[in-house]
Amino acid sequence: MILQLSEDSRKIARLLSNETSVRILKLLDRRSMSAVDIADELEMRLNTLKYNLDSLLEAGLIRVRQVKWSRKGREIKVYEAVEKIIILLPGKKIPDMSLILTMLRQLSLKSPEGSDVSGFSGIEFSGICCEPGI
Incomplete structure (x- = not known):
């Protein structure tokens, strides 16, 4: 991903300087996980985690690897890190x-x-x- 200095590149730089986002990326780099599993592992509230997951998804730094269904019929997204070079120019x-x-x-x-x-x-x-x- 090659980005010139713009609002989009600033968003990604801010996202990667956010401690929570970096912790999520490091965790997902080791293995794919659901939001509930990530929240448990990082000991954080699910709504805080979901905000960060949405930001990482929007930036293209993570993706939904698969969608599973719980016994109660709820959708469970499994996330994984996306590996890429990011160059800001x-x-x-x-x-x-x-x-x-x-x-x-x-x-x-x-x-x-x-x-x-x-x-x-x-x-x-x-x-x-x-x-x-x-």
Whole structure:
């Protein structure tokens, strides 16, 4: 995900600087969970959690992996983290994707497991690069 400085990029930067959102992302990075399970694990109220889940969903940082049904017939969404690179760019021009990929290759990015990802084919990363003042 490549974002130029805008209100959308500011929302994502604020979201990723929110402690609750980061705790949710770390938890969902380990395994998929329902909102009730996340709330229990993080010891937080369900309505607070749902606000954060909605924000993370809107930003595209998590997704609904599946929908299950409880014995009482209630819908239960199971969430998972979405892995992707997030690059925030200053300026208003559309970035040259080949230049960005070349720069990433030069930096020899490694995945969290330590495997080389210089090909970038079908591989997504998570993280954020942002400048002060966002």
